[in-house]
Amino acid sequence: MLELNRGGMAHFELAPDCVSIAVAHKTVEEIWFFLTGSGEMWRRQGEYEEAVLVKPGVCLTIPAGVSFQFRSFGDEPLTAVGVTMPPWTDDDEAYKVEGRWKEEGMKVCRITK
16 A cells, blocks of 8 residues: 555455464564454464454554464455554565464465555
């Protein structure tokens, strides 16, 4: 979407009944604000982990180095606007990690930006 010297903004969409690939970021921190749909966001940092329900109006943070994965429920895509700080660097910024959800009857889907 938009980008300045110290931050950027992106729009994320996950199709209905899908789960994302679990990743962490090397340097980028994010703030996500959910717009449509419903689902769950899992985050893990060291020994601490949690999964929170997300729906329109929910806002959360993803610090650099935190593993995260999200999934959508129902018939509507799960969408969010995310602010990245600093701006997204390149395709090597995100790296795959072991996630919470695997084969639970949901499709693994790519996130649309």
